[in-house]
Amino acid sequence: MFLAAAFSIALLQSAPDPALLAEVKAADTALFxxxxxxxxxxxxxxMVTPDFEMYHDKGGVVATSGAGFVGIYAKECERRKAPDAWRSRRALLPEMLHVDPVPGYGAIEEGDHVFYERKGDGPEKLVGKAHFVHLWKKTPDGWQAARILSYAHQAVE
Incomplete structure (x- = not known):
């Protein structure tokens, strides 16, 4: 009887929380x-914690602080101002998304996403796919990304 009750509690605890999923998905969409x-x-x-870290299987250690990450982002913004610059877009694959709570902190988000590129105002083309894990911190001001792991990148033809 005790084992059955413990199993039932474990199932309830692992059931996805629709509200948490919606909040994290919205934060994810806004960040990207x-x-x-x-x-x-x-x-x-x-949108990122001061101690933000990002690791990438192709780019290595991308950032070890929020300020460092925002600095990289600001440089990328300047580069994209050129009329013939390459531009990218990321799309979440919602059917692959999974979110788990981290009590007292926030949530872990895991899933797959795809990337599109275009040169200047040219046509957009699907170019890649990857897996990710994000650690999100819930703050009084909203969700902030604390850790990003981006890996298993594959070209898409």
């Missing part, structure tokens, strides 16, 4: 839209 499609360093600063 800001990074790829806008140029707002102040907004990006508010």
């Amino acid at each position: 839209e800001t990074f790829f499609e806008r140029c707002e360093p102040a907004r990006m600063t508010a």
Whole structure:
């Protein structure tokens, strides 16, 4: 009887929380839209923790602080101002998204995403796919990305 009750509690605890999923998905969308499609360093600063870290299987250790990450972002914004610059867009694959709570901190988000590129105002082309894990911190001001792991990158033809 005790084992059955413990198993039932474990199942309830592991059931996805629709509200948490919606909140984290919205934070994810805002972060990547800001990074790829806008140029707002102040907004990006508010979206990452001061101790933000990002690791990438192709780019290595991308950032070890929020300020460092925003600095990289600001340089990328300047580069994209050229009329013939390459521009990228990221799209979340919602069917692959999974979010788990981290009590007293925030949430872990895991999933897959795809990337599109275009040169200048040219046509957009699907170019890659990757897996990710994000650690999100829930603050009084909203969700902030604390850690990003981006890996298993594959070209898409």
